[in-house]
Amino acid sequence: MRKPMDKSSRRTFLKSGLVLAGGVVASGLLKPFNAVVLAGDKPKGEGPWYGIGIDIEKCIGCGRCAKSCKLENNVPMEPFYFRSWVEQYTIKKDGEVTIVSPNGGIDGFKQTVPDNEIFKSFFVPKMCNHCYKSPCVQVCPVGATFVSPEGVVLVDPNYCIGCRYCVQACPYGCRFLNPEKNVADKCTFCYHRLQKGMSPACFANCPTKARIYGNLRDKSSELVSFIKNHTCMVLKPNLNTGSKLFYNALSMEVR
Amino acid sequence: MTFAVVIALFLGVRYLLVPKSFGEYGHYRGLALAENADRPLHYSTSANCARCHEDIFGDKSKGHHAGLSCEGCHGPAGKHVLFSDSTHTIKLADSLILKRDSTRQFCAVCHEKNAARIKILFDTINKSVVKVVEEKKHNHLFDKETHKLLNCIECHNPHDP
Numbered sequence: 001m002r003k004p005m006d007k008s009s010r011r012t013f014l015k016s017g018l019v020l021a022g023g024v025v026a027s028g029l030l031k032p033f034n035a036v037v038l039a040g041d042k043p044k045g046e047g048p049w050y051g052i053g054i055d056i057e058k059c060i061g062c063g064r065c066a067k068s069c070k071l072e073n074n075v076p077m078e079p080f081y082f083r084s085w086v087e088q089y090t091i092k093k094d095g096e097v098t099i100v101s102p103n104g105g106i107d108g109f110k111q112t113v114p115d116n117e118i119f120k121s122f123f124v125p126k127m128c129n130h131c132y133k134s135p136c137v138q139v140c141p142v143g144a145t146f147v148s149p150e151g152v153v154l155v156d157p158n159y160c161i162g163c164r165y166c167v168q169a170c171p172y173g174c175r176f177l178n179p180e181k182n183v184a185d186k187c188t189f190c191y192h193r194l195q196k197g198m199s200p201a202c203f204a205n206c207p208t209k210a211r212i213y214g215n216l217r218d219k220s221s222e223l224v225s226f227i228k229n230h231t232c233m234v235l236k237p238n239l240n241t242g243s244k245l246f247y248n249a250l251s252m253e254v255r
Numbered sequence: 256m257t258f259a260v261v262i263a264l265f266l267g268v269r270y271l272l273v274p275k276s277f278g279e280y281g282h283y284r285g286l287a288l289a290e291n292a293d294r295p296l297h298y299s300t301s302a303n304c305a306r307c308h309e310d311i312f313g314d315k316s317k318g319h320h321a322g323l324s325c326e327g328c329h330g331p332a333g334k335h336v337l338f339s340d341s342t343h344t345i346k347l348a349d350s351l352i353l354k355r356d357s358t359r360q361f362c363a364v365c366h367e368k369n370a371a372r373i374k375i376l377f378d379t380i381n382k383s384v385v386k387v388v389e390e391k392k393h394n395h396l397f398d399k400e401t402h403k404l405l406n407c408i409e410c411h412n413p414h415d416p
Contacts, residue, residue, distance in 0.1 A: 060372050060385045062365040064327045071331050072297045088371055108364040109371070121370040146283035148291075156287035159274070192294040201298050205327040207320075207365065208384050 048215040049151040050189060051244035053226040054125055056251075058210035061086055061123035063105030065202035065211065069127075070106070072190060072201035079103040081176050083187040084127040084202045089253060091119045097253050124247075124254050125211060127202065128153060128174040128187035129235065133242035136166035136175060136186075145184065151216070151244065152189040160184050171239050189213075216244065297331040300324075304336070311414050318415030328361075328413065329353060358407040363390045 069075065069084035079102075086105030090098045090113045100112055105123075113121070130153050137145050137153060144159040145166055160183035167175045167184060178185035190200030198204070203211055214223025223246075226232075230248035235255075237243075247254075279285025301324045305312040308325075315321060326332050329351040338347060353361065368387040396405045407413075 058384050060365055061369065064324075064364075068298060068327065068331070073294075088369075090370070108360075108367065109369055110367075111369045111371075113370075115370055118370050123371050143277070143283050146281060146287070148288055149280060154287065154291050156284050156290075158287070158290075159284060188291055191288075191291045193296065193298075195292040196296070198296075198300055204298065204300060205324045207323040207327060209322065210384075 045149060047149065047217075049217045050130065050194075050213055051151070051216040051223055051246065052127070052130070053212045053214070053223050053230075053232070053246050053248070055210045055212075055226075055230070056122055056124060056247055056249040058208045059086070059123040059125055060208055060210070061088060061105055061109050062207060063103075063108065064205040064207065065125055065127075066104040067106045068201040068205040069187075072193075073188070075185070076179055078179075081179070081185075083174070083185070084125070086123050086125045088121065088123050089251070090121040091251070091253060092117050093119045095119075120251075122249075122251070124250075125202075126172070126174070127245070128189075129172055129241065129243035129245040130187075130189060131241040131243045133240065135169040135171065135239075135241060139165040139169040141165065148191070150189075150194070152191055152194075153186070154188055154191060155184050155186060157181060157183045171236055171241065172243075296333040298326050299331075299333045299336045301326070304332070306336075314412065314414040318412075320414060320416055353413075355406055355408065356403070358413070359390060359404060362407045362411075362413075366390075 063086050066082060066085045070077065070082075073083060075081055075083055082104045084104075085101055086109075087099050087101040088105075088109050090100075092098070092113060094117075098113060100109070102109065109123075111121075130151060132147065132151060134147065134153050137147060140146075141163065142159055142161055144156045144161070145153065146156070147153055162177060162182045162184065164177060164184070167177060170186075175184055175186045177183070190198075190202075193200055200213065203213055212222055212226060214221040214226075216223065218224065226248070227246050232246040232248055233250040234243040234246060235250075274284045274286070276285035277283070280288065301312070304325045312325075315323070315325075332351055335347045335351060365385060366387055368389045372385060372387050394405060394410065397403065398405060
């Protein structure tokens, strides 16, 4: 025979349940997602802490970022391996949204929808967001992916076991498995160029300065004034990834 | 007793498996930072080209293409800039030569008419970042002698358009 639940134990159960739920809500309130990290909890330390600003109004979709990224970093040439790429979003007058990215934009874009059907159209350059609460770093079982002191998310190819957890975990689709080395591959913010005092390839080869990078710790940096003077958004703020890539003029259709 | 052996074994295996520089900066192998930083360069910088190609650099800085990087059009020149010996350089410059008859496609990457390039069309943002032409229409002319399509650089200097 089943013993009926004793009243007091049910009460404690409900109570603890309530406390738990309250705790969850409270901890949510304690850490609201700070889309703009400036007000948020910057890690302690000195030196630069890098972020990115992309101005969609200035992007002309030339794909030089995608091309120089591939050549600088020996990214496999097949049209589905990218560390940096450009998408064209077209919102038609009937509300339909089409997204194209032929070879990541490297060979140029052909307009696919006739002018008279277009409500608006724009280019969205994409790359690793170098999140400071990266889901990809959190899921790595062997500590082979990590955040450098400069806030750059890197992979240690010698210790990566190629399990693909991080590829799945990245909500922005910025990782892939390198077909030659069988390890996770992603944007390194051209760490090798940064450390030599050079701009990463995609920034250096942008003809319109649609993309900039800078030190988020330095309140007078170009990037901080970019964020201050534009209506900036990060991608998927609801996921609270702590993305450090700020888009100006980002339409909500962009995923 | 067995307990002590198991612990000792665990410490031994751990010592062998955990890389030397692990935890130096954080929960990762510290050396991975240096390895990432040491990767070879492919692209140089436009400022570097000025050293030997002053004339072109000067032309470009005063024209509409001032904001463009040399390698954005010419491709990676990291090796090319390293050699001052001219025999070396000529060989290494081969990959940087842009073919004359490819410019109609090449310039179009930035200048082909596209709804996303002419934001003025939709009277929300009253400006355009780049002037566009229709490659199929803009001076789509054939040379009288060779009967070949006129290239963009026949009329526009790519370094000062």
